[in-house]
Structures are given as C-alpha cells and as structure tokens.
Amino acid sequence: MTKEFFGIGSHKELQKVLLQEKPRKIFLVVGKEAYEKSGVQAAFSPMLKGFEVLEFSEFEENPKIEDVQKGIAAFRSFQPDLVLACGGGSALDMAKSINALAVQEGDPLDFVLKKKEITHQSKPLVAVPTTAGTGAEATHFAVVYMGKIKYSLAHRFILPTYSIVDPQFTFSLPAKITASTGMDALAQAIESFWSNKSTEESKAYAREAILLILPNLAAAVNTPTPEARGAMSKGAHLAGKAINISFTTACHAISYPLTSYFGVPHGHAVALTLPSMILFNSEADEQSLNDSRGVVYVKKAMAELVNLFGARDGREAKEKLEQLMDEIHLERRLSRLGVRAEEDVNLIVENGFNPERVKNNPRILTIEALRLILKEIT
Ligand SMILES: [Fe+2]
Secondary structure (H helix, E strand, O other): EEEEEEOOOOHHHHHHHHHHHHHEEEEEEOOOHHHOOOOHHHHHHHHOOOEEEEEEEOOOOOEEEEHHHHHHHHHHHOOOOOEEEOOOHHHHHHHHHHHHHOOOOHHHHHOOOOOOOOOOEEEEEEEEEEOOOOHHHHOOOEEEEEEEEEEEEEHHHHOOEEEEEEEHHHHHOOOOHHHHHHHHHHHHHHHHHHHHOHHHHHHHHHHHHHHHHHHHHHHHHHHHHHHHHHHHHHHHHHHHHHHHOOOOOOHHHHHHHHHHHHOHHHHHHHHHHHHHHHHHHHHOOOOOOOOOHHHHHHHHHHHHHHHHHHOOOHHHHHHHHHHHHHHHOOOOOHHOOOOHHHHHHHHHHHHOOOOHHHOOOOOOOOHHHHHHHHHHHH
C-alpha cells in the first residue's frame, strides 16, 4: 500500500517522510523542465539540504529502455537509500523502472520482455506528480518503450512507497498539457469503470474520478482556478488507483502506436477513440460480450457510466465527450494528426491490437470493428 498525502501544501510532508526513512543518499529523478517550472525545486531544495543527492534527468518523454539503462547504471554506482521522483508520467515511470530493475540480477531487458520475474524489493520510492494525468504515483506498473513498441513492467514492488499529490505543482502547467494529461486521467477512469477486471473498489475510485474530472477539465484548461486544478489532481490520482486494480482497456491499447509513430501525446492519443468506444461498449450484447459477469451486468455498468455524463445513452455520452475535446482544443481527426494513408491505419491496427489490453474491454473488439472506429475518426 502506498502512503498517500494529498492537498495544497501537502508537499511539506516530504519532511516527515525523510525523518521516517532516514536516508543518507537520495536518487532524485526529475523531468528537468517540470522540476523547475512546477515549483517543486523551490519547495524541495531547502528540505534536501544535508542529504547527498544525485539528480537524474537524462531521459525523454515516453520512457525508453536506453534511458532506463542509463539510470540503472547511475543508481548502481551511487547506491541510494531512497528514490524521489518528481514530474509527469514519464519521470515517475522512469524512476519506478530504474528503482525496481537496479536491484534485480540479470539484464534489464529480460524483465521488460517478461523472460524474468522481479524478485527483489528495492528502495523506498516517493512519487510527486507535477501533472494531473497518469496517476503513475498510484500504480504498480511502468511503461517502457523499446524502439516503437510499448512494454509494461508490472509488479507489486513497483508501487511507490509514498505519494505526495500537491495540486499546487500543476498550477503553472500550460493549457495544452493540462488538456492532454486531463484526458488521460478521464480515459483511465472510464476504461477502468468498464474494464473486465473492475471490482467494486476500483469502480468506486473510477466513479469519483469521473465526477471530479468532467465538470473541471475545461475550466482547468481554459480558466484555471485552484479549485479546478485541485479537482483534477484528485481525479487523476483516483483514476490511477482505479487502473491499479482494473488495468486499462482498448483506448489505451490503440493509443500506443499513435504516440510512438505519430508523436501524439499519450493523453491526446487515448482520448481519440474514447468517444467511439463509449458508444461501442454501450451496445454490447450477448453475442459480443467479453465480460464473464454477463450481459445484464455490463448493460447496467454502461448505463451507470452514461448516467455519470448526464447522458441518456451511449450516443449522447459520445457527443458529450466530443464536445469536451473541442472545448479543450484537442484535435479529434486522425488525418490532422498525420494519420492519412491506409497504411498509416494498418500500422495502428497492427500495433495497437494488444491482445492483453483488448481482452479487458467489456465488448469483443474485432480487427474489423477497430478499423471501422478508426475510419470514422480519420
Ligand atoms: Fe494513460
């Protein structure tokens, strides 16, 4: 279980964490720009005085295995007692992967490729998000790209020991990043709600996340107030807790090639198929059902989800999502994001049809159905 601190000013809790853990050496993993601009550096620098700190920020967005390997080398020669990760999803995932893999025996690649299992617990990790999006501070998995292919490390040892979610650190986020990371949080909450692996607990987190994000995302993007930012931070954190149990589904699976081949930011990429998928899943029937809890259960869950949007049916919920994307200025057409030719669509279908993620979708998503969905938004 992660020990969680939440709220404006909660960053001060780092002091207590340091008193509790008594580290001598701290491995600080930060997204360089975010660390400074978010205000984390100014807030944490005084608290980090007196500790031996090694800062690692040599990585790009969407964590790459080469960068994880660099981090592992730095970690091993420094031998820290604690890892402090501050930044967006990439920085947090980077820290989680480095911390977990640095103490395993063997080639890090073998763990990413699932040839070997994580067996050793690593150092305590404190995760401090500077976006309201991925919820990476609340999950036991981490994304790693090898070339254009996305892999996921998953183990209970990857779950952060502490999370400090201070909405204050998101106050200076540009509108564009607020929009895409906010849609990641919303997609994670929605996908978690309809996931085959959902539980009553994950649904409670997802429900609360949706009810926080829906009325606050447009305000956080266009006319940010501390209240809207606070609601987004809380919603994103809860959505992270929800997918930590239920995992994500089709929209996430389809999104990865859009990010790696076409450079669409993660949150924007998952948002693209979200409106179509809410309609698609709300039309699940006996023949197309994927969830062992049965058609009555899925129909009821989808009706509740649609209701959370204040919509009457899947089509109206789809329209509301499209409106929201327009309000926060996220392009909805694939053709305007560089996906034009038939071969581009083939690339997405071939690489986005991850059987494990698609399997979590409550309605069977065939390649043909996915093609139709992509065609509709091209
Ligand atoms: Fe995501």
